[in-house]
Amino acid sequence: xxxxxxxxxVLHAIVDDYVSTNEPVGSKSLIERHNFQVSxxxxxxxxxxxxxxxxxxxPHTSAGRIPSDKGYREYVNSLMTIDExxxxxxxxxxxxxxxxxxxxxxxxKNATHTLSETTGFVSLAMSPRLKKSFLKQLKILMIExxxxxxxxxxxxxxxxxxxxxxPNFLSDEQIMKISGAVEKHLTGKPLDEITLVTVESAGxxxxxxxxxxxxxxxxxxxxxxxxxxxxxxxxxxxRMLSLPDFSSLxxxxxxxxxxSDSGMVAGYVNEMENAxxxxxxxxxxxxxxxxxxxxxxxxxxxxxxxxxxxxDSVSGNIGVIGPKRMLYSKVISQIDFVKKKLNxxxxxxx
Amino acid sequence: xxxxxxxxxVLHAIVDDYVSTNEPVGSKSLIERHNFQVSxxxxxxxxxxxxxxxxxxxPHTSAGRIPSDKGYREYVNSLMTIDExxxxxxxxxxxxxxxxxxxxxxxxKNATHTLSETTGFVSLAMSPRLKKSFLKQLKILMIExxxxxxxxxxxxxxxxxxxxxxPNFLSDEQIMKISGAVEKHLTGKPLDEITLVTVESAGxxxxxxxxxxxxxxxxxxxxxxxxxxxxxxxxxxxRMLSLPDFSSLxxxxxxxxxxSDSGMVAGYVNEMENAxxxxxxxxxxxxxxxxxxxxxxxxxxxxxxxxxxxxDSVSGNIGVIGPKRMLYSKVISQIDFVKKKLNxxxxxxx
DNA sequence: TGTTGGCACTCGGAAGGTAAGAGTGCTAAT
DNA sequence: ATTAGCACTCTTACCTTCCGAGTGCCAACA
Numbered sequence: 066x067x068x069x070x071x072x073x074x075v076l077h078a079i080v081d082d083y084v085s086t087n088e089p090v091g092s093k094s095l096i097e098r099h100n101f102q103v104s105x106x107x108x109x110x111x112x113x114x115x116x117x118x119x120x121x122x123x124p125h126t127s128a129g130r131i132p133s134d135k136g137y138r139e140y141v142n143s144l145m146t147i148d149e150x151x152x153x154x155x156x157x158x159x160x161x162x163x164x165x166x167x168x169x170x171x172x173x174k175n176a177t178h179t180l181s182e183t184t185g186f187v188s189l190a191m192s193p194r195l196k197k198s199f200l201k202q203l204k205i206l207m208i209e210x211x212x213x214x215x216x217x218x219x220x221x222x223x224x225x226x227x228x229x230x231x232p233n234f235l236s237d238e239q240i241m242k243i244s245g246a247v248e249k250h251l252t253g254k255p256l257d258e259i260t261l262v263t264v265e266s267a268g269x270x271x272x273x274x275x276x277x278x279x280x281x282x283x284x285x286x287x288x289x290x291x292x293x294x295x296x297x298x299x300x301x302x303x304r305m306l307s308l309p310d311f312s313s314l315x316x317x318x319x320x321x322x323x324x325s326d327s328g329m330v331a332g333y334v335n336e337m338e339n340a341x342x343x344x345x346x347x348x349x350x351x352x353x354x355x356x357x358x359x360x361x362x363x364x365x366x367x368x369x370x371x372x373x374x375x376x377d378s379v380s381g382n383i384g385v386i387g388p389k390r391m392l393y394s395k396v397i398s399q400i401d402f403v404k405k406k407l408n409x410x411x412x413x414x415x
Numbered sequence: 416x417x418x419x420x421x422x423x424x425v426l427h428a429i430v431d432d433y434v435s436t437n438e439p440v441g442s443k444s445l446i447e448r449h450n451f452q453v454s455x456x457x458x459x460x461x462x463x464x465x466x467x468x469x470x471x472x473x474p475h476t477s478a479g480r481i482p483s484d485k486g487y488r489e490y491v492n493s494l495m496t497i498d499e500x501x502x503x504x505x506x507x508x509x510x511x512x513x514x515x516x517x518x519x520x521x522x523x524k525n526a527t528h529t530l531s532e533t534t535g536f537v538s539l540a541m542s543p544r545l546k547k548s549f550l551k552q553l554k555i556l557m558i559e560x561x562x563x564x565x566x567x568x569x570x571x572x573x574x575x576x577x578x579x580x581x582p583n584f585l586s587d588e589q590i591m592k593i594s595g596a597v598e599k600h601l602t603g604k605p606l607d608e609i610t611l612v613t614v615e616s617a618g619x620x621x622x623x624x625x626x627x628x629x630x631x632x633x634x635x636x637x638x639x640x641x642x643x644x645x646x647x648x649x650x651x652x653x654r655m656l657s658l659p660d661f662s663s664l665x666x667x668x669x670x671x672x673x674x675s676d677s678g679m680v681a682g683y684v685n686e687m688e689n690a691x692x693x694x695x696x697x698x699x700x701x702x703x704x705x706x707x708x709x710x711x712x713x714x715x716x717x718x719x720x721x722x723x724x725x726x727d728s729v730s731g732n733i734g735v736i737g738p739k740r741m742l743y744s745k746v747i748s749q750i751d752f753v754k755k756k757l758n759x760x761x762x763x764x765x
Numbered sequence: 766t767g768t769t770g771g772c773a774c775t776c777g778g779a780a781g782g783t784a785a786g787a788g789t790g791c792t793a794a795t
Numbered sequence: 796a797t798t799a800g801c802a803c804t805c806t807t808a809c810c811t812t813c814c815g816a817g818t819g820c821c822a823a824c825a
C-alpha cells in the first residue's frame with residue numbers, strides 16, 4: 066500500500082474522528098478539527114483516492130466517509146502508535162485484579178473481569194493449553210464403593226480432578242495399587258503424549274484381574290484427557306448493548322446469540338492461535354477486524370487477543386471483542402498490561 | 416377478590432389473548448375470539464370494573480387493556496389450569512437432557528440448558544445447598560512443599576476440593592497426621608455445624624507444632640466453608656433479545672445488565688427461597704411477577720422457580736426468568752417436568 | 766501537476782400535517 | 796342488567812416539504 070504522507074494522515078484522521086464521534090466524517094470537519102495546511106477540496110480529492118483504494122467508504126451519497134475493514138486494517142498495521150497506559154490507568158487495573166487467589170483459574174477469571182470493566186467491551190480468556198505440561202502426580206482415591214476420584218497435579222502448578230465410576234467390588238487396596246502403578250509410569254509425561262495404550266500398559270504390573278483393571282485404567286485415561294480440555298471465560302456481553310454500534314436490536318441479537326455459544330468462540334480463538342503460529346507472525350497480538358472474523362454476527366466487531374504464559378510451554382489467550390469502531394491503541398495497551406500482569410502473577414503458581 | 420364468573424372469564428380471556436398476540440385487547444376482539452353470550456358493551460362495563468380493581472390497565476386512552484401485575488397474579492393464583500406436557504413434549508425434554516454425566520453439577524447444568532431451550536427464556540439453577548449435608552471423608556493431600564489439596568466427600572454424593580497454601584517445611588507425614596485427625600473428628604458433621612473452633616480442636620491430638628498446625632487447620636476450615644458456597648448457573652440471556660417485550664434497547668440493556676451480576680441474582684433466589692420457607696407456603700413453585708421482583712430492570716419479567724432435591728435435606732432451585740407476558744401454565748409444567756427428571760436422575764449420585 | 770474556489774446535485778432526516786382505525790365512556794332505550 | 800349508538804381520543808402510518816451536510820467536477824491558478 067503506497068500512500069503519500071498526507072493521505073496517510075487523512076486516513077488516520079478519519080479513523081480517529083469516526084471512532085470518537087461515530088459520525089461519518091466529511092472534508093470540512095476534517096479541516097476544522099485537524100491542522101491540514103490544504104483546502105477541503107484537496108482533501109476531497111485525497112478522500113476520493115482513499116475510497117478508490119477501498120480504505121474508506123460512504124454510507125450513502127451525501128454523507129461523509131467511514132473507514133472500511135481494510136481501512137482499519139491499514140490503520141492498525143501501519144498508522145497507529147501505541148503508547149503505554151498512564152500510571153493512573155495502570156494503578157486502576159492493578160487495583161481491580163484480585164491476586165489473592167489460590168488457583169490459576171481464579172486469577173484468569175479475575176483478569177478477564179477486569180479487562181471487561183476497563184475496556185467496556187466483552188472480554189474473554191482461554192484456559193491454559195495444558196497439552197504440553199507434564200504429569201507430576203496422579204492419585205486415584207477411593208471415595209466409596211463404585212466411585213473414585215482421580216487427582217492430577219500438573220507441572221504448570223495446576224491441579225485437576227474428576228470423579229469416575231469404578232467396579233463396585235474393587236477394594237481400597239487394589240485401587241491404591243493401580244494408582245501407584247499408573248503414577249509411576251506416567252509421571253513426567255506431557256499430557257499430549259499419554260494415550261489409552263500408554264495408560265493401559267502402565268497398569269500391567271499390578272495383579273488386579275484383567276477386566277476390572279481395564280475399566281479403571283480407561284477411566285483414568287478419560288480423566289487425563291479431560292484435564293487438557295480447554296475452557297473459555299467470557300465476560301461483559303451485556304456491555305455491547307450500551308454501544309451505539311449495536312443500537313439495532315437485530316445486530317445485538319445476532320452478536321449475543323453467537324457469543325452465547327462459548328464452545329464456538331473457543332474454537333475460533335484456537336483457530337486464530339494456530340493460524341498465527343503457522344504464519345510465523347511474532348507479533349504478540351492477534352487482531353481480526355470486521356469481516357475477517359468468520360463468526361456470524363461479528364461483522365461489526367474486532368477481535369483482539371494476546372497470549373499469556375503460565376510456563377514456557379503452557380500458554381493461553383486473553384483479549385477483547387469490541388466494536389470495530391474502537392480506540393485500537395488504547396485497547397491494545399490495556400490488553401497488554403493485563404497480560405503482563407497476568408504473566409507476572411502466574412509465576413507464583415508454577 | 417370477589418369476582419363474578421363472567422368477570423373471571425373476561426380476565427382469563429384478556430390474559431390469554433394478550434399473551435398470544437402482544438396487543439392490548441379490546442372489547443370487540445374479545446367477543447370475536449371467545450364465545451361470550453353478551454355484547455361488547457357489556458364486556459366494556461366488566462372491563463371498566465376490572466380496571467377499577469387494578470387487574471387490568473390501558474396503555475393509553477384509546478387502546479385495549481393489558482393485564483396489570485395484579486391481574487397476572489390473580490390469573491396465576493386462581494384462574495389458570497395446569498395440564499401435563501404432552502408425551503411429545505416430554506420426550507423432547509428427556510432427549511435433550513444428557514444424563515450420562517459423572518457429576519451432579521454437570522447434570523444440573525444440562526437441565527438448565529434444556530430448560531432454556533424448551534422455554535425460550537432465561538433459565539437458571541442454584542447449586543445444591545450443602546449446609547445440611549455432612550462430611551463423609553476429608554483428606555489433605557500434599558501436592559508439593561507449601562501446597563496441599565483438601566478433598567471432601569459429602570453425604571450428598573458430592574466431591575469438593577480446594578488447593579490451599581501450607582507452611583513450606585511441613586512434611587508429608589505431618590500433613591497426613593493432621594488430615595487423619597481432622598477427618599476423624601469431623602466425619603458425620605453437617606457442614607453448617609463446622610466452625611473454625613471445631614476444626615481447631617480437631618487438630619489438638621496431633622503433635623505438630625502449634626503455629627504451623629494452626630495455619631493448616633485454618634486453610635482446611637476455609638476449604639470446608641468454600642464447599643457450601645452457592646453457585647448459580649444462568650443460561651440463555653440472549654434469548655430475551657428475541658422477545659417483542661424487550662424490543663426497546665433500554666429495557667434489554669437494563670435486564671441483561673442485572674442478569675450479568677450472577678451473584679446478585681443468586682442472592683435474590685435465596686431470598687425468595689427463605690421467604691417461601693417462612694411463609695410456610697407448601698406450594699412447590701415460587702412465582703414473582705413484574706414489580707414484585709426487587710431486582711432492577713426485571714419489571715417486565717416473571718421469575719418462576721421450583722425446588723429440586725438431591726437428598727431429603729439437600730436441595731436447590733431451578734427455574735426460569737421470562738417476560739411476564741408468558742404462557743404461565745406451559746412454562747410451569749415445563750419447569751415441573753425438568754425438576755422431576757432432575758430429582759430422578761439425582762438419585763444415582765447419592 | 767497539484768491545489769483551490771465555486772457550484773450544481775444528492776440524499777437522509779427532521780418537521781409537520783392528514784387520515785385511518787381501534788377502542789373507549791357515556792347515554793338512553795330495552 | 797344489558798344493549799345499541801355515538802362522540803371523542805389517541806396512536807400509527809404515511810406523505811410532503813425542507814434543510815443542511817457533503818460530494819464530484821470544472822475551470823482557474825501557482
